[in-house]
Amino acid sequence: MCTVCGCGSGEVKIGGAVRPRGAARKPAATRAWKALGEHQHEHVHPDGTRHSHPHEHPHDHDHMHDAEPTAAMAHVEDGEGHLHFGAGPAHAHVPGLSQAQMVKIERDILGKNDLQAEANRRWLAERGIFALNLVSSPGSGKTTLLVRTINELAGRVPVAVIEGDQQTEFDAERIRATGAPALQINTGKGCHLDADMVGRAFERMDLAERSLLLIENVGNLVCPAAFDLGEAHKVAILSVTEGEDKPLKYPDLFAAADLLLLNKVDLLPHLAFDVERAIGYARRVNPDVQVIRTSAVSGEGIAEWLAWIERGLAGRA
Amino acid sequence: MHEMSLAEGVRGIVEETVAAQGLRAVKAIVLEIGELSSVEPDALAFCLEAVLRDTVAEGARIEIERIAGAGWCLECDRTVPLAQRYDACPNCGGYRVQPTAGTEMRVRELEAD
Numbered sequence: 296m297c298t299v300c301g302c303g304s305g306e307v308k309i310g311g312a313v314r315p316r317g318a319a320r321k322p323a324a325t326r327a328w329k330a331l332g333e334h335q336h337e338h339v340h341p342d343g344t345r346h347s348h349p350h351e352h353p354h355d356h357d358h359m360h361d362a363e364p365t366a367a368m369a370h371v372e373d374g375e376g377h378l379h380f381g382a383g384p385a386h387a388h389v390p391g392l393s394q395a396q397m398v399k400i401e402r403d404i405l406g407k408n409d410l411q412a413e414a415n416r417r418w419l420a421e422r423g424i425f426a427l428n429l430v431s432s433p434g435s436g437k438t439t440l441l442v443r444t445i446n447e448l449a450g451r452v453p454v455a456v457i458e459g460d461q462q463t464e465f466d467a468e469r470i471r472a473t474g475a476p477a478l479q480i481n482t483g484k485g486c487h488l489d490a491d492m493v494g495r496a497f498e499r500m501d502l503a504e505r506s507l508l509l510i511e512n513v514g515n516l517v518c519p520a521a522f523d524l525g526e527a528h529k530v531a532i533l534s535v536t537e538g539e540d541k542p543l544k545y546p547d548l549f550a551a552a553d554l555l556l557l558n559k560v561d562l563l564p565h566l567a568f569d570v571e572r573a574i575g576y577a578r579r580v581n582p583d584v585q586v587i588r589t590s591a592v593s594g595e596g597i598a599e600w601l602a603w604i605e606r607g608l609a610g611r612a
Numbered sequence: 613m614h615e616m617s618l619a620e621g622v623r624g625i626v627e628e629t630v631a632a633q634g635l636r637a638v639k640a641i642v643l644e645i646g647e648l649s650s651v652e653p654d655a656l657a658f659c660l661e662a663v664l665r666d667t668v669a670e671g672a673r674i675e676i677e678r679i680a681g682a683g684w685c686l687e688c689d690r691t692v693p694l695a696q697r698y699d700a701c702p703n704c705g706g707y708r709v710q711p712t713a714g715t716e717m718r719v720r721e722l723e724a725d
């Protein structure tokens with residue numbers, strides 16, 4: 296279990312079918328890996344000085360051998376910013392007389408997700424499907440907005456929805472009530488959708504060509520930012536009851552979005568929410584983000600949101 | 613951030629390497645985690661200890677190399693140091709700074725038998 300966000304492995308259910316996580320890990324061929332070899336890293340120190348050096352170099356390390364790693368453990372950090380954990384044998388970058396060898400890997404930790412996301416993106420492009428990944432905190436109004444969007448687009452554009460929640464089919468059922476197809480992914484303990492879950496969802500859905508696919512991510516302002524699903528755009532939704540400061544408190548999510556919907560603006564007369572300040576904070580982490588003020592209740596901004604979608608669809612079709 | 617998901621990603625990469633290269637035991641895992649990546653190294657090491665249990669990398673030493681943040685300021689037209697991902701340019705105070713170093717989340721190498 297993650298001590299930070301609570302995400303972890305567990306059962307993932309896609310459209311009600313259980314998929315144990317981790318069961319499908321397949322070894323890949325070594326030659327497929329991209330070994331970057333020696334390369335330079337430029338280090339900029341807090342005092343502003345900077346130097347470059349090759350990646351492989353001896354360091355002075357502070358070690359914490361024989362220490363049990365715990366989340367509460369204070370870490371030791373040297374000037375170059377190295378941290379050591381764990382209870383392994385005495386450390387040597389260059390193995391001495393032992394059989395130990397250094398095996399170069401040089402792979403992004405989320406590289407597998409990024410590869411699957413690219414595959415999803417190609418799959419969508421081949422069919423002219425315009426996919427949006429809606430990210431926000433729980434309760435910002437995603438499903439309500441999707442229902443309204445589907446109703447407004449009815450008869451003009453085919454729309455399908457992938458719903459991500461830890462538990463329940465509630466949101467997929469709300470979407471199906473509009474007549475649009477919806478597949479529910481239950482992530483169990485997982486706090487975000489990943490590209491693999493979404494790719495599997497494609498296989499189970501009969502998605503129309505030249506259609507709109509709306510993916511409602513798990514309500515969470517942290518993890519969904521890091522996982523590309525293969526969408527055309529991430530759309531962040533911030534409802535006015537959440538406070539203006541969220542773009543600065545959870546910057547990765549607002550930086551990853553191309554469009555920000557400032558939602559539930561019908562409630563503004565009842566709140567002290569400062570719209571300009573919220574937008575200013577969002578632009579600080581993402582200077583180019585577009586903003587639309589929306590309310591699924593009053594209908595404000597819905598026409599502008601639909602026009603933004605139709606421009607995206609036209610770009611794809 | 614999502615340290616448990618990252619730990620599972622590391623385990624996947626380690627297991628693939630172990631299978632592909634026929635390694636017997638992994639003694640150390642060297643990671644590069646940039647200072648702008650919003651990953652908590654302590655939490656990642658903690659999660660790794662848990663997910664590596666019952667693998668050939670159980671108990672492996674985890675080394676985390678931090679890579680300092682830097683960005684390209686569009687206003688100043690040069691590289692500037694960045695302590696945090698969304699900080700203003702220390703030179704001009706503007707926010708149009710594209711990170712160029714410090715966002716890394718990589719498995720660099722293993723020490724193995």
Ligand SMILES: Nc1nc2c(ncn2[C@@H]2O[C@H](COP(=O)(O)OP(=O)(O)OP(=O)(O)O)[C@@H](O)[C@H]2O)c(=O)[nH]1
Nearest residue numbers: 432433434435436437438439514559562590591592
């Ligand atoms: N006043 C007002 N309330 C809204 C608006 N949109 C949604 N709500 C209410 O906000 C609550 C949450 O709405 P949902 O659409 O379920 O939010 P969500 O983001 O899908 O929630 P999760 O999927 O659980 O994260 C409900 O009580 C809605 O009626 C809006 O534009 N204005």
Ligand SMILES: [Mg+2]
Nearest residue numbers: 437438466511
């Ligand atoms: Mg919902």
Ligand SMILES: [Zn+2]
Nearest residue numbers: 300302518614
């Ligand atoms: Zn998480």
Ligand SMILES: [Zn+2]
Nearest residue numbers: 685688701704
């Ligand atoms: Zn500048």
